[in-house]
Amino acid sequence: MKKQAKALVQHPTGIIGIILVLFWVSVAILAPMLAPPQDPDNAYMMVRHGFSSLPNPPNGQSPWGTTSGGYDIFYGIIWGSRTALVLGLVTVLATATIGALAGGVCAYYGGILDGVCMRIVDLFMGIPFLIAVIVMTTVWGKGMDKIILALIVFGWHRYARMMRSEVLVVKEQEFVLAAKNMGASPMGIFFRHVLPNALSPIIILMSINIGRMVLVAASLSFVGIGAEPGFADWGQMLNFSRNWISGIPGAPFYYWYTYAYASVAIFTFVLGWTLLGDALGTMYGKQEAY
Amino acid sequence: MNNALITIQSLEKEFVVRRGFFPRPKKIIRAVDGIDFSINTGETFGLVGESGCGKSTTGRMLVRLMPPTSGKIYYQGEELTAKTEKQMLPLRRNLQMIFQNPHGSLNPRMSLEQILEEPLKIHRYPFSNRAKRIRELMDYVGLSQTSMDRYPAEFSGGQRQRIAIARALALDPKFIVADEAVSALDVSIQAQILNLLMDLQKELGLTYLFISHDLGVVNYISDRIGVMYLGKLVEVADCNTLYRRPLHPYTKILLASVPVADPNQTFKAMAWDTPEGDFPAPPAGCSFYNRCRERLDICSRQKPSLKEQAQGQSVACHLFNP
Amino acid sequence: MAIFIFKRVIGIPVTLFILSLMIFSLVLFLSPSERVAVFVSSSDALQSASLEELIERYGLDQPFYVQYGNWVKELLRGNLGWSSSARMPISEALALRIPATIELLFAGQVILLFGGIYLGTLAAEKENRFTDHCIRLLTIVGGAIPEFLVGLFLLILFYVTFDLLPPGRLGMLSTDIVNAPAFVKYTGLHLVDSLLNGQPHVFMDAFSHLILPSMAYSLGGLAATVRLMRSSLLDNLSRGYVPTARLKGLSNRQVMTRHVRRNAMLPVITFMGMRIPVLLSGSVIVETIFNFPGMGMFIVTAAQGLDFPAIIAASLAVSVIIIISNLIVDILYTVLNPQIRLDISR
Numbered sequence A: 001m002k003k004q005a006k007a008l009v010q011h012p013t014g015i016i017g018i019i020l021v022l023f024w025v026s027v028a029i030l031a032p033m034l035a036p037p038q039d040p041d042n043a044y045m046m047v048r049h050g051f052s053s054l055p056n057p058p059n060g061q062s063p064w065g066t067t068s069g070g071y072d073i074f075y076g077i078i079w080g081s082r083t084a085l086v087l088g089l090v091t092v093l094a095t096a097t098i099g100a101l102a103g104g105v106c107a108y109y110g111g112i113l114d115g116v117c118m119r120i121v122d123l124f125m126g127i128p129f130l131i132a133v134i135v136m137t138t139v140w141g142k143g144m145d146k147i148i149l150a151l152i153v154f155g156w157h158r159y160a161r162m163m164r165s166e167v168l169v170v171k172e173q174e175f176v177l178a179a180k181n182m183g184a185s186p187m188g189i190f191f192r193h194v195l196p197n198a199l200s201p202i203i204i205l206m207s208i209n210i211g212r213m214v215l216v217a218a219s220l221s222f223v224g225i226g227a228e229p230g231f232a233d234w235g236q237m238l239n240f241s242r243n244w245i246s247g248i249p250g251a252p253f254y255y256w257y258t259y260a261y262a263s264v265a266i267f268t269f270v271l272g273w274t275l276l277g278d279a280l281g282t283m284y285g286k287q288e289a290y
Numbered sequence B: 001m002n003n004a005l006i007t008i009q010s011l012e013k014e015f016v017v018r019r020g021f022f023p024r025p026k027k028i029i030r031a032v033d034g035i036d037f038s039i040n041t042g043e044t045f046g047l048v049g050e051s052g053c054g055k056s057t058t059g060r061m062l063v064r065l066m067p068p069t070s071g072k073i074y075y076q077g078e079e080l081t082a083k084t085e086k087q088m089l090p091l092r093r094n095l096q097m098i099f100q101n102p103h104g105s106l107n108p109r110m111s112l113e114q115i116l117e118e119p120l121k122i123h124r125y126p127f128s129n130r131a132k133r134i135r136e137l138m139d140y141v142g143l144s145q146t147s148m149d150r151y152p153a154e155f156s157g158g159q160r161q162r163i164a165i166a167r168a169l170a171l172d173p174k175f176i177v178a179d180e181a182v183s184a185l186d187v188s189i190q191a192q193i194l195n196l197l198m199d200l201q202k203e204l205g206l207t208y209l210f211i212s213h214d215l216g217v218v219n220y221i222s223d224r225i226g227v228m229y230l231g232k233l234v235e236v237a238d239c240n241t242l243y244r245r246p247l248h249p250y251t252k253i254l255l256a257s258v259p260v261a262d263p264n265q266t267f268k269a270m271a272w273d274t275p276e277g278d279f280p281a282p283p284a285g286c287s288f289y290n291r292c293r294e295r296l297d298i299c300s301r302q303k304p305s306l307k308e309q310a311q312g313q314s315v316a317c318h319l320f321n322p
Numbered sequence C: 001m002a003i004f005i006f007k008r009v010i011g012i013p014v015t016l017f018i019l020s021l022m023i024f025s026l027v028l029f030l031s032p033s034e035r036v037a038v039f040v041s042s043s044d045a046l047q048s049a050s051l052e053e054l055i056e057r058y059g060l061d062q063p064f065y066v067q068y069g070n071w072v073k074e075l076l077r078g079n080l081g082w083s084s085s086a087r088m089p090i091s092e093a094l095a096l097r098i099p100a101t102i103e104l105l106f107a108g109q110v111i112l113l114f115g116g117i118y119l120g121t122l123a124a125e126k127e128n129r130f131t132d133h134c135i136r137l138l139t140i141v142g143g144a145i146p147e148f149l150v151g152l153f154l155l156i157l158f159y160v161t162f163d164l165l166p167p168g169r170l171g172m173l174s175t176d177i178v179n180a181p182a183f184v185k186y187t188g189l190h191l192v193d194s195l196l197n198g199q200p201h202v203f204m205d206a207f208s209h210l211i212l213p214s215m216a217y218s219l220g221g222l223a224a225t226v227r228l229m230r231s232s233l234l235d236n237l238s239r240g241y242v243p244t245a246r247l248k249g250l251s252n253r254q255v256m257t258r259h260v261r262r263n264a265m266l267p268v269i270t271f272m273g274m275r276i277p278v279l280l281s282g283s284v285i286v287e288t289i290f291n292f293p294g295m296g297m298f299i300v301t302a303a304q305g306l307d308f309p310a311i312i313a314a315s316l317a318v319s320v321i322i323i324i325s326n327l328i329v330d331i332l333y334t335v336l337n338p339q340i341r342l343d344i345s346r
């Protein structure tokens, strides 16, 4: 375990990934101190300075400026990291659990069950993820919980697929036969021997998918379908900036602050988890884990 | 023979190899093609033959890791093949197996203690005695000084094989299948493990089925030897008899390829130039027909059956059954 | 080969049936009044009859399979319902939007294929030299940046900074030409129609509007095709048939183009097939950024306006696009793969 941690730190992209991930995790944890909310019961709603539809450049009151609608950009970025982290962790834990169990059980028992399972996975593979999530959130209604639910419904199949191929290898190993020879039950063998030894690629995929899920949610908010207006969410902040991208005549970057901070935040957050997953992947000898 | 611990009768195993989801022309592999033998209490029965001849499949069927396609297996007169998985459970503790690959047979995510505790847990060994039992097992296999919270990756191949043996002994088995138990080890360590197995046999009154492709190793440990070729048993004999007077042409080839220390060994001089490669048996005749240097006409038409030739020596070959 | 494609084609109705069932089951989440809109073909019809009448007429209080049957009947008649967000019958809206998305999808796949072949071959030829490393770096970075950041970046760079390559699907002048009665809309694809109508300017205009969005959303996939092409080229080069072909007297270049590259392309084609759903998801974002009026934008507007009939019809349309483009990729694969052709003709 110690050796693996050391190898990870020595991996050139791994260390960058870890630094970025740790940075955003600490920002998310320290959010109440970095950007004290005006209304502690409603901390996820961005602080507003007035209701002007024009963005405001950085000043003493709002260090990174405000978007149209008077939302404080600094506050949004800090609390947006919480939104991203919670969303990423919840969806990834749920999808990985569902997918790994479904794929693992199907592969372990094999036969018709496995055939049916793979047909379903193939069907889900062909569904455009973002469009499916948009359709579901439209039908179910707005809100973070609905988005998370939709992300889970359409995100589990990758884990199932990966788990399946892994379990097919592990279940032929001699220690599984040895356990059977002792008289262990199929369930016991699955949870004690097969599952723990098939998990490492799943962990890699989870790391990469935290970034990917956050990205999809951000895309939703970016096109204006995701979170409710004013919710601290990076995608929504970029959505606010869309009208200001072209600046004013003669000064194309006049409103740079409306998109720069949010872009950098999303990019570094996603990059961090992706690099971490990548480094984990090369460590376990799985190139192209995704 | 009333002291037979294990008896098998016309045991067969077919594998159906299918590619893809849809039923296509299937390929059937007859891994074990009707074999009979019995193993007496307290003896070591060696099973030799080249790779892919069905040795492991036989061994696995004996401990019910695989159901046979047909045929019967008796353990102390009880028919194992007729038992359900549930009925098997109390019997499993008597029938244990040691696997070939010391790297694959231990779960890399379990510590030494967990590995040895697992069989005790499954068979409800009294909780209070477990630690003592684990210590005892470690003593048996000569690992008494080792710390219990280490993982398989921290052990050498020989040490791991000792752990695998300790695990097999945990439930006080009567019969152990050792499938290529030493093939993956260095020669010096092979001897240590073989001696350990023989000591344990004396001490605990075990019966072994010892599987190997290496006749030298089998000869060292076995009392009787069965020679397998393409799923069939071609010769069964006492160890000494087989060495001094092999009958089947295939046994002779195997013996010739064993490096021997004795310079007077007669077979050393025999340079067998048998062709190499894949040899499908003629459907009607002897499975060894295509490779046999002493084949007769009848060999391509009729399958020879295993018949006793002398005291304790049986062979399946038309040369001896005119 | 014909048999192989035939087998593919007969599988399509089954897939379509399952997908249409899944999509129609979305109406179970809707209230009856929301459900009515899925069946009604014009806004007048919504106004003129009372809700009870409409529920009665379309059997919305009937069991699920009856409603599904009614819906399919209406579908086959070309009635997809009324889109409140586009303020027109959905079938008309789709006729305008689907070609735009197909143009984008096609452009994206072209970039994936030819970009992958070109850069992948380059990287393989210069294996482990400077060019190879540059391309690898580019693919890693390109693969990690999300589509909407790439899109925003390209928009800022080419449009805001240099005032080149504006957003939209056509410029003002070309729009007028296309909307004129004299311009015959054979396919709805501007790239095709402009040539058939003898309007090269419109073609160039439509083409230049495709460049940025298709680049923005195929960059992630391009990273993958380059890597795939490189490794599969190197793999094929190390196989036995290269020296044989050289012995037959083919030049190095001929061996490369005739044998190696053709075989090496197969994994890239497979990847393109798998990428179709991803590209369509991406089109939601790039169409929004570049104001490109295709299916992606249609879905977004429908979702914002809670326009359920449009959402359901669009899901169905996207499924059909995916199924057909998959078929095309399969055919491409068969044409390129000598093995399948031999197997089938035997």
Ligand SMILES: Nc1ncnc2c1ncn2[C@@H]1O[C@H](COP(=O)(O)OP(=O)(O)OP(=O)(O)O)[C@@H](O)[C@H]1O
Binding pocket: B015, B016, B017, B029, B030, B031, B049, B050, B051, B052, B053, B054, B055, B056, B057, B058, B213
């Ligand atoms: N699970 C299986 N499915 C299909 N075929 C199998 C399976 N297990 C074994 N076989 C086939 O059965 C034949 C006998 O295999 P077996 O493992 O018993 O041989 P072996 O004598 O132990 O060889 P080795 O010395 O290589 O271990 C081989 O041809 C093998 O390919």
Ligand SMILES: [Mg+2]
Binding pocket: B055, B056, B057, B179, B180
């Ligand atoms: Mg074997």
